Amino acid sequence: xxxxxxxxxxxxxxxxxxxxxxxxxxxxxxxxxxxxxxxxxxxxxxxxxxxxxxxxxxxxxxxxxxxxxxxxxxxxxxxxxxxxxxxxxxxxxxxxxxxxxxxxxxxxxxxxxxxxxxxxxxxxxxxxxxxxxxxxxxxxxxxxxxxxxxxxxxxxxxxxxxxxxxxxxxxxxxxxxxxxxxxxxxxxxxxxxxxxxxxxxxxxxxxxxxxxxxxxxxxxxxxxxxxxxxxxxxxxxxxxxxxxxxxxxxxxxxxxxxxxxxxxxxxxxxxxxxxxxxxxxxxxxxxxxxxxxxxxxxxxxxxxxxxxxxxxxxxxxxxxxxxxxxxxxxxxxxxxxxxxxxxxxxxxxxxxxxxxxxxxxxxxxxxxxxxxxxxxxxxxxxxxxxxxxxxxxxxxxxxxxxxxxxxxxxxxxxxxxxxxxxxxxxxxxxxxxxxxxxxxxxxxxxxxxxxxxxxxxxxxxxxxxxxxxxxxxxxxxxxxxxxxxxxxxx
Ligand SMILES: [Zn+2]
Ligand SMILES: [Zn+2]
Numbered sequence: 001x002x003x004x005x006x007x008x009x010x011x012x013x014x015x016x017x018x019x020x021x022x023x024x025x026x027x028x029x030x031x032x033x034x035x036x037x038x039x040x041x042x043x044x045x046x047x048x049x050x051x052x053x054x055x056x057x058x059x060x061x062x063x064x065x066x067x068x069x070x071x072x073x074x075x076x077x078x079x080x081x082x083x084x085x086x087x088x089x090x091x092x093x094x095x096x097x098x099x100x101x102x103x104x105x106x107x108x109x110x111x112x113x114x115x116x117x118x119x120x121x122x123x124x125x126x127x128x129x130x131x132x133x134x135x136x137x138x139x140x141x142x143x144x145x146x147x148x149x150x151x152x153x154x155x156x157x158x159x160x161x162x163x164x165x166x167x168x169x170x171x172x173x174x175x176x177x178x179x180x181x182x183x184x185x186x187x188x189x190x191x192x193x194x195x196x197x198x199x200x201x202x203x204x205x206x207x208x209x210x211x212x213x214x215x216x217x218x219x220x221x222x223x224x225x226x227x228x229x230x231x232x233x234x235x236x237x238x239x240x241x242x243x244x245x246x247x248x249x250x251x252x253x254x255x256x257x258x259x260x261x262x263x264x265x266x267x268x269x270x271x272x273x274x275x276x277x278x279x280x281x282x283x284x285x286x287x288x289x290x291x292x293x294x295x296x297x298x299x300x301x302x303x304x305x306x307x308x309x310x311x312x313x314x315x316x317x318x319x320x321x322x323x324x325x326x327x328x329x330x331x332x333x334x335x336x337x338x339x340x341x342x343x344x345x346x347x348x349x350x351x352x353x354x355x356x357x358x359x360x361x362x363x364x365x366x367x368x369x370x371x372x373x374x375x376x377x378x379x380x381x382x383x384x385x386x387x388x389x390x391x392x393x394x395x396x397x398x399x400x401x402x403x404x405x406x407x408x409x410x411x412x413x414x415x416x417x418x419x420x421x422x423x424x425x426x427x428x429x430x431x432x433x434x435x436x437x438x439x440x441x442x443x444x445x446x447x448x449x450x451x452x453x454x455x456x457x458x459x460x461x462x463x464x465x466x467x468x469x470x471x472x473x474x475x476x477x478x479x480x481x482x483x484x485x486x487x488x489x490x
Pocket of ligand 1: 044045046047048049050058059060061062063
């Protein structure tokens, strides 16, 4: 078949498809597609032989070549997966993660075959596992849970002669952390409640529909991290594509997450204990969707966790609908949004790791490797959503902290973790270390709901707050230190 010739898409030039393999979309391609389609309707614009279906410009083989090429470029350019890695793919059942699973399997199989042929004892092939987070516990009616799990299992365990391990976990597993001690402020009755009841109560305390949805996604990431850590994985792969990023960008703008948003849309995100990577960042939802159907890849449509029948109450939902509408009219609009977002400055923890080969090359070329640790995690991340905190917010939250400092010099508050958690000031201190978006949309305004919320939060979030409070106090102390005279001076 002509489409296997390796021409066109792999070249990185305008290739007549939605996007070329260079990783960044080319704007001139839309015209190419329309022109070529005009010549031979119903025939693939790339190989010009195979028929197309579903009104898509490419045949299945060419679409595969195109998507794999973008996937591999993202992976190789940014060292997303190396032979030493043990990769955990978060499978949602949707086309993005489904395609990611297929490509990771393909690349792994090819690497294994090459390795077997070369009999090179020193090299290895990356490990692969799949995780599915069952979110049914977040809703009061969870009747589809079993069915969803069966469907997901059938995808992972299918035909393949080299099956990969599948971890099925529940959203409420975030409350079962063996590594962490239980908090002093935890009520007896909270401690005896089942994780599912705690999850329901936690979400019940959040009044805003968008806030509830976001909290579910933050809990999901914590559960993914938990599984990855417990099973020794070194990378977590998410099937987030360009279209999802575009919708998130609109939503994040509305939620006031402008400062931290660039952190969420890069190929690499190493602010987590296990680094998160997005190899499908340059693929469109439409391409992935069509490919799944053309290649007969089974997907499972699991309804999003929804907390209101009125979709207009969710910023996430409205943004999604808005971007889909733009997309229907002109599909390069999604790229316009993501390209604009791509101009935002990422954080240090978004820098791809520099491998030994790269270091050697740079040395030969006389390029200095930056001395700052590339993956240095910033001091403060929001305890709920893990967004990096703006120094200005940090300063605002520090007002209370400086009052503590001025009150007797020594900090009585953060010396001991249990003192911090047990303190009656913990709720206020906790809120002061959260990002503005979480403070506004998730944390209840004072009262019974607020109190109950702090008691019920997962330990991992409370621990982060304690770390933030400590770091802030030592930071404040260091700031004051500048203005103090040394001890030996009168
Ligand atoms: Zn073709
Ligand atoms: Zn936050």
